[in-house]
Amino acid sequence: MRTIIGVMGSGRMLSAQAERTAEHLGRLIAENGWALLTGGRAAGVMDACSRGAAHAGGLVVGVLPDEDPSCASRWVDIPICTGMGDARNAVNALSSRVVVALPGGAGTLSEVALALKAGRAVIALGWDPGDAMRAAGGALLRSAETPEEAVALIVEELAE
Amino acid sequence: MRTIIGVMGSGRMLSAQAERTAEHLGRLIAENGWALLTGGRAAGVMDACSRGAAHAGGLVVGVLPDEDPSCASRWVDIPICTGMGDARNAVNALSSRVVVALPGGAGTLSEVALALKAGRAVIALGWDPGDAMRAAGGALLRSAETPEEAVALIVEELAE
Amino acid sequence: MRTIIGVMGSGRMLSAQAERTAEHLGRLIAENGWALLTGGRAAGVMDACSRGAAHAGGLVVGVLPDEDPSCASRWVDIPICTGMGDARNAVNALSSRVVVALPGGAGTLSEVALALKAGRAVIALGWDPGDAMRAAGGALLRSAETPEEAVALIVEELAE
Amino acid sequence: MRTIIGVMGSGRMLSAQAERTAEHLGRLIAENGWALLTGGRAAGVMDACSRGAAHAGGLVVGVLPDEDPSCASRWVDIPICTGMGDARNAVNALSSRVVVALPGGAGTLSEVALALKAGRAVIALGWDPGDAMRAAGGALLRSAETPEEAVALIVEELAE
Numbered sequence: 071m072r073t074i075i076g077v078m079g080s081g082r083m084l085s086a087q088a089e090r091t092a093e094h095l096g097r098l099i100a101e102n103g104w105a106l107l108t109g110g111r112a113a114g115v116m117d118a119c120s121r122g123a124a125h126a127g128g129l130v131v132g133v134l135p136d137e138d139p140s141c142a143s144r145w146v147d148i149p150i151c152t153g154m155g156d157a158r159n160a161v162n163a164l165s166s167r168v169v170v171a172l173p174g175g176a177g178t179l180s181e182v183a184l185a186l187k188a189g190r191a192v193i194a195l196g197w198d199p200g201d202a203m204r205a206a207g208g209a210l211l212r213s214a215e216t217p218e219e220a221v222a223l224i225v226e227e228l229a230e
Numbered sequence: 231m232r233t234i235i236g237v238m239g240s241g242r243m244l245s246a247q248a249e250r251t252a253e254h255l256g257r258l259i260a261e262n263g264w265a266l267l268t269g270g271r272a273a274g275v276m277d278a279c280s281r282g283a284a285h286a287g288g289l290v291v292g293v294l295p296d297e298d299p300s301c302a303s304r305w306v307d308i309p310i311c312t313g314m315g316d317a318r319n320a321v322n323a324l325s326s327r328v329v330v331a332l333p334g335g336a337g338t339l340s341e342v343a344l345a346l347k348a349g350r351a352v353i354a355l356g357w358d359p360g361d362a363m364r365a366a367g368g369a370l371l372r373s374a375e376t377p378e379e380a381v382a383l384i385v386e387e388l389a390e
Numbered sequence: 391m392r393t394i395i396g397v398m399g400s401g402r403m404l405s406a407q408a409e410r411t412a413e414h415l416g417r418l419i420a421e422n423g424w425a426l427l428t429g430g431r432a433a434g435v436m437d438a439c440s441r442g443a444a445h446a447g448g449l450v451v452g453v454l455p456d457e458d459p460s461c462a463s464r465w466v467d468i469p470i471c472t473g474m475g476d477a478r479n480a481v482n483a484l485s486s487r488v489v490v491a492l493p494g495g496a497g498t499l500s501e502v503a504l505a506l507k508a509g510r511a512v513i514a515l516g517w518d519p520g521d522a523m524r525a526a527g528g529a530l531l532r533s534a535e536t537p538e539e540a541v542a543l544i545v546e547e548l549a550e
Numbered sequence: 551m552r553t554i555i556g557v558m559g560s561g562r563m564l565s566a567q568a569e570r571t572a573e574h575l576g577r578l579i580a581e582n583g584w585a586l587l588t589g590g591r592a593a594g595v596m597d598a599c600s601r602g603a604a605h606a607g608g609l610v611v612g613v614l615p616d617e618d619p620s621c622a623s624r625w626v627d628i629p630i631c632t633g634m635g636d637a638r639n640a641v642n643a644l645s646s647r648v649v650v651a652l653p654g655g656a657g658t659l660s661e662v663a664l665a666l667k668a669g670r671a672v673i674a675l676g677w678d679p680g681d682a683m684r685a686a687g688g689a690l691l692r693s694a695e696t697p698e699e700a701v702a703l704i705v706e707e708l709a710e
Contacts, residue, residue: 154317156320156347156348157320157321159340160315160317160319160320174366175366176344176346176363176367177343177347179339179362179363179366180340180344180347183336183339183340183343184316184319187335187336187337187340188316197362199360200362200363201360202357202358202363203339206335206336207336
């Protein structure tokens with residue numbers, strides 16, 4: 071069974087810097103032999119991170135909100151079509167052994183919260199999900215400043 | 231069609247003060263002629279708020295995580311059994327015309343985030359969901375200090 | 391807690407006869423004091439049965455596939471917006487104490503199957519769901535020729 | 551993007567013959583370069599078909615009803631944890647480019663119905679889903695007697 075690392079984050083147009091971070095994180099995930107799981111759409115963090123993983127030869131799973139894969143990022147290998155809109159965010163959270171959350175909006179925050187609710191470790195990369203989320207997450211919610219730091223934390227989590 | 235107001239919040243044992251607040255909010259919702267929607271379980275805010283609404287003659291809808299209604303609060307009139315665990319939080323958010331969020335943990339935060347993602351107005355009653363959530367919510371996310379203030383904001387939202 | 395009877399069936403234009411049957415069934419459900427649950431849309435069996443129940447003063451719950459209630463039948467009192475398309479068929483099945491299935495297409499068949507899978511009693515009214523479904527359902531799947539017969543079977547089920 | 555073929559069928563103990571059929575079908579799916587998707591559990595058709603695909607070097611996706619992968623077949627590479635019980639049957643249907651249905655019970659019938667509802671081609675292998683299902687499915691629902699025939703029909707579908 072493959073170890074699946076979920077990466078969540080903004081579905082909007084990214085800054086050049088955010089794009090590089092997401093892509094680099096995807097590359098590192100693939101290089102570590104983990105499968106990447108994202109929300110699957112051809113936008114924002116989902117697309118950039120999937121591209122990074124694909125370029126490094128990784129396997130990319132996209133859990134889509136739609137009923138068919140036409141909206142999927144071209145870097146997705148395995149499109150899971152849920153047809154359930156943002157209720158699929160719960161599937162993203164549950165299917166990830168560890169979640170890395172890049173800056174995002176309400177969708178990303180819902181995925182962080184659902185992952186914590188389900189007892190999944192969450193790593194906030196480059197942002198602060200806020201006092202309330204940190205109180206809710208306790209030791210499950212950690213922070214990283216760089217993709218490399220995030221990967222080091224994933225390694226720690228997987229060793230437990 | 232009935233106007234449905236969702237109330238989210240902790241599913242754990244409440245302080246006496248939190249219990250009173252939730253119950254009073256339920257009562258006010260019923261007195262205004264709105265149907266109350268909660269996560270339906272016999273615990274925390276769900277139970278207390280439902281009791282308040284039921285005592286005031288209101289209609290209480292409980293959207294349960296389970297496959298059968300055995301875990302439902304006794305104050306629920308209409309148990310909706312989803313069998314989908316916390317993925318049902320998306321249903322809570324979408325089915326509510328306005329969401330009032332009392333203090334809670336990761337589940338509550340996920341409901342706030344999913345409601346904002348779906349364009350629903352959210353009123354945080356007596357707590358602060360954090361900078362990230364406020365940034366994600368913009369004008370959709372407002373604050374109240376008392377159940378009466380929350381109800382006044384609901385009235386404003388419904389008038390739009 | 392209200393007893394909820396689910397009615398499933400075609401979402402397409404009905405014959406005059408099918409329309410009368412669905413409406414009459416809704417009326418009988420309301421007259422027995424049960425809440426009616428349907429898929430909620432303004433079409434076919436959902437609409438006709440809801441109208442019958444509403445005219446008899448009953449409470450109508452509509453579990454919608456959409457993210458907002460704009461597609462709901464005007465006879466729905468409580469719109470539950472799932473945003474999850476036909477995955478909501480599982481919610482229809484689980485939330486019904488007994489399911490009455492009128493003739494329908496693939497959606498109706500999925501609801502019959504999901505109800506049987508969840509151990510809910512299903513009454514096929516005026517049609518035959520086929521050998522495979524009858525084998526899968528065993529004693530849970532019964533047949534009726536008229537709304538009155540269906541109601542008699544519901545009463546039997548509720549007495550168990 | 552990988553082509554995903556869904557295989558549905560009984561989750562109970564299989565006869566030796568049914569076991570061989572499911573395993574052989576899995577092997578053929580892998581040999582054709584398609585990814586296999588099943589309901590993921592360590593039982594019945596899900597397990598046997600996944601084993602066949604895995605032995606032939608194929609990629610196996612398991613869409614699980616549970617919140618964690620502990621119930622997954624050991625032959626699953628990519629466990630998708632939905633936590634939504636049989637509502638995940640809709641995900642199985644939507645995520646499959648073509649569905650092959652082996653004999654099964656109510657769960658399998660729900661997957662056939664949901665796939666047809668979503669416009670997916672379904673191949674019933676070695677059984678008859680019944681008149682009602684055939685009427686609902688029309689040209690989308692076809693029959694095969696052997697795994698080789700099923701694969702030939704998949705090839706036809708993919709060519710369209």
